[in-house]
Amino acid sequence: MTTPHRLLTRAEAQVHQNLFTMTDKAHKSLEQAMEALKTQNADLAQDIVSADLQQNHLMRIIERECLQILATLEPKAGDLREVIASLQISTELERIADHAKSIANIVLGMDPSDFSGPMDRLAAMGDLCQTMLVQVMEAYENMDTELANHVADHDKQIDELDEEACSSLMMTLMTSADTSMHCTHLLWIAYHLERIGDRITNIAERVVFMVTAETPDLG
Structure with a gap:
């Protein structure tokens, strides 16, 4: 007879697998988006847009899996925090x-x-975001709070790069007309990269919560 603990372990493993599939897809989308920017490859950019529905579908699957664990297996303490953290990480x-x-x-x-x-x-912001994403999910997999805190510390570098990029773009806007909206487009790209850094920091916070039951503010 399968015990409740073994059922819980098996269900958690399925959630983990789907989370890392989501991670791979998010990492690939970001990598390709930065390559599309660098090369102005419209076909590659369109591929990213078209693939987004897969990520939404995976998030819904993880939501159902986590809710089923909560409803039927009644996880306690660390297992409960892990399920809650996994649900929140899928959203990020x-x-x-x-x-x-x-x-x-x-x-x-x-x-x-x-x-x-x-x-x-x-480009530096994009590279840093990709590295942070890999590392924060490594922290999740290994329940490593030290690595999670290390990842969150790197968000300051993203903020600094964002400030430098935006200052440069604003200076250009003040001195010349932006008839093609080029500077405006780049400002929005900087915004989205900065927000990705914030999302990764949120994941780092969930990892710390999962391990310690504390809710830190690492941003």
Whole structure:
């Protein structure tokens, strides 16, 4: 006879598997969105937009799985925190993918011949977000609060890069007309990258909660 604990372990493993599928998709979408920006590849940008429905579907599956665990297996203490944290993390991963999709949509509206502006800072923000996403889910998998805090600390670098990029773009807007909306497009891309950093920090907070039962403010 299968014990409730083994049922809980099996159900949690399925949630984990789906969360990491979501992570892979979010990471790929962000990576491709930054590549689409760098190369002004409209086909790649459109692929990102089209793939977003898969992420939404996975989030709904995880929601159902977590609610079923809560309703039928009655997890206690650490298991309960893990289920709640996993449910919240799935929402953050879906929103990260949404931000990547928004970047792709912006690329579709840009002038493909214009590569001006603080592209180096935007690229650095994208690279840092991708690294943080991998590391924060490693922290989740290993229940590593030290790594979760380390990831959250890197959000300050994203904020600094965002400030540098936006200052440069605002200076350009004050000195010349933005007839093609290029600067405005880049400002919005910086915004979405900064928000991705915040979403990853939220995941780091959920990891700390899952392990310690404390609710930190790592932002």
